[in-house]
Amino acid sequence: MAGFREIDKALFPIKNIPTVVHLFKNQLENSTEPNLALLSIVVGAIENSLTCRSNISFQISEPVEPSSLPILELQAVEEMYSKFHNIIKGAVDLKNYAKPFATRDLVKKVSDVIWNSLTRSYYKDRAHLQSLYSYLNGSKLDCFGVAFAVVAGCQVLGFSDVHLALSEDHAWVVFGEYSNQTAEVTWHGKGNEDKRGQEIGRGVSARSWLYVNNKPVICTRHMEVAALVSAINPSLNATHDAFEVGLLQQELLWLLYDLGHLKKYPMALGNLGDLEEIAPKDGRVQCISLFNEAIQSARSYYNNQHVYPYTYQGGYFYRHKMYKEAFESWANASDVIRLYNYSRDDEEIYKEFLEIANELIPHIMKVESSGFSSNSILKKPECFANLLRFYDGICQWEEGSATPVLHIGWAKPLVNTISKFDSDVRAQVNIICADSDEDKHSKETNGNFFNNNNYEKENTAGAKFEEKDQSTSNVHPSIEALTAACSEKL
Numbered sequence: 337m338a339g340f341r342e343i344d345k346a347l348f349p350i351k352n353i354p355t356v357v358h359l360f361k362n363q364l365e366n367s368t369e370p371n372l373a374l375l376s377i378v379v380g381a382i383e384n385s386l387t388c389r390s391n392i393s394f395q396i397s398e399p400v401e402p403s404s405l406p407i408l409e410l411q412a413v414e415e416m417y418s419k420f421h422n423i424i425k426g427a428v429d430l431k432n433y434a435k436p437f438a439t440r441d442l443v444k445k446v447s448d449v450i451w452n453s454l455t456r457s458y459y460k461d462r463a464h465l466q467s468l469y470s471y472l473n474g475s476k477l478d479c480f481g482v483a484f485a486v487v488a489g490c491q492v493l494g495f496s497d498v499h500l501a502l503s504e505d506h507a508w509v510v511f512g513e514y515s516n517q518t519a520e521v522t523w524h525g526k527g528n529e530d531k532r533g534q535e536i537g538r539g540v541s542a543r544s545w546l547y548v549n550n551k552p553v554i555c556t557r558h559m560e561v562a563a564l565v566s567a568i569n570p571s572l573n574a575t576h577d578a579f580e581v582g583l584l585q586q587e588l589l590w591l592l593y594d595l596g597h598l599k600k601y602p603m604a605l606g607n608l609g610d611l612e613e614i615a616p617k618d619g620r621v622q623c624i625s626l627f628n629e630a631i632q633s634a635r636s637y638y639n640n641q642h643v644y645p646y647t648y649q650g651g652y653f654y655r656h657k658m659y660k661e662a663f664e665s666w667a668n669a670s671d672v673i674r675l676y677n678y679s680r681d682d683e684e685i686y687k688e689f690l691e692i693a694n695e696l697i698p699h700i701m702k703v704e705s706s707g708f709s710s711n712s713i714l715k716k717p718e719c720f721a722n723l724l725r726f727y728d729g730i731c732q733w734e735e736g737s738a739t740p741v742l743h744i745g746w747a748k749p750l751v752n753t754i755s756k757f758d759s760d761v762r763a764q765v766n767i768i769c770a771d772s773d774e775d776k777h778s779k780e781t782n783g784n785f786f787n788n789n790n791y792e793k794e795n796t797a798g799a800k801f802e803e804k805d806q807s808t809s810n811v812h813p814s815i816e817a818l819t820a821a822c823s824e825k826l
């Protein structure tokens with residue numbers, strides 16, 4: 337695997353963001369494949385020098401240029417690249433692995449080389465541990481960083497069939513002549529025995545959100561560049577970002593967007609949307625359309641089995657006080673999770689729903705019930721309908737799962753929220769029956785329980801609602817009990 341070519345070397349020493357973008361453009365547009373190790377070292381070096389107080393070795397001099405980046409010398413990068421190259425080539429005797437396609441043994445061997453060269457114990461969730469710069473200068477990598485390093489290592493060895501597979505909270509690799517082989521190469525979560533070398537489970541874990549019902553993002557080389565750019569972390573500390581690092585990430589994501597490499601990568605589109613919300617670039621689409629593109633991408637390529645596109649969008653609406661829209665996004669997120677079984681590996685998404693249900697929605701209820709405007713969301717039946725759909729999805733997520741989701745801590749905010757809607761508003765919500773069926777996945781074809789798009793009559797709020805008929809629904813018993821309880825109470 338050759339290192340930089342002459343046209344890349346000519347860009348050094350790197351002093352500003354446009355030059356980094358130019359380097360990535362060269363790597364992404366030329367005929368051979370982009371060099372993952374080199375690009376990860378470059379952005380990792382810049383990120384670390386601007387976010388970590390101790391400017392680790394690469395002889396960083398104070399920026400002399402008016403531009404915003406410390407000067408990055410070619411020699412420093414080449415030394416790091418050849419160090420990575422020598423670690424991998426030195427440890428893997430290619431005579432034992434016939435080409436052209438990788439084998440499980442080869443992938444496991446590369447994973448072992450990375451794994452065994454890491455610092456014995458360190459705080460794994462720390463920021464800035466995702467790049468090869470961190471690996472080569474601090475022998476530390478986070479969960480994603482290990483998976484990325486394995487793919488970069490296989491690229492150095494010439495196995496172009498080994499690619500990164502990404503769920504919303506885990507990473508693994510695919511390989512083989514038909515790219516249909518899978519292997520764990522890193523750990524996940526706290527205190528879980530790693531499953532490195534094993535193929536991705538078809539057992540109970542396959543129904544957990546962690547493996548997105550076998551609809552992960554399967555990266556091309558170019559999408560692996562998008563993953564390393566997405567993994568750039570501009571945070572300086574808990575409250576501040578290093579402005580230049582965020583700008584670099586935003587410019588690189590736009591380059592990848594324009595080249596079409598974000599089309600099948602919903603989270604990268606969401607990341608770009610978040611950056612655009614903070615610092616909108618002239619002549620670019622609104623950030624809300626990026627969140628919509630992420631949702632369309634998940635619906636088109638991943639059978640709508642991803643949650644984050646809806647929480648990116650819901651978070652945006654919430655921050656902009658567009659509460660009716662936020663409820664719809666969160667209800668759509670809940671329609672995704674309802675088809676999964678909750679497992680102990682799903683903590684991250686559990687925390688996401690917990691925060692929405694027990695922090696964000698109660699906050700909205702508080703600020704909305706202070707005023708008495710006729711335009712209040714507390715007067716809108718579709719808001720009530722979407723909240724019920726949101727809660728019902730979480731209840732169904734729990735159904736059939738070995739691990740419970742709900743506990744008493746969920747009930748108080750839940751009842752408090754529902755009881756904020758008057759009976760005349762609640763009465764306008766039509767709960768549509770869906771066929772009751774044990775298997776979760778057959779439900780995704782039966783449509784929603786709360787079909788809040790199925791209205792017949794105009795009502796005062798301008799939306800159209802059917803009068804509630806007497807049909808009982810088979811939503812989760814706890815939701816039905818709650819709505820009944822509210823009716824009795826009022």
Ligand SMILES: CC1(C)CN=C(N2CCN(c3ncnc4sc(CC(F)F)cc34)CC2)S1
Nearest residue numbers: 480502503504505506507566603644647648
């Ligand atoms: C709506 C949110 C709470 C805001 N940020 C979210 N992110 C979700 C995770 N993020 C990601 N962004 C791009 N690619 C990946 S791959 C991956 C799994 C990891 F194990 F490899 C995570 C992730 C970025 C940040 S979801």
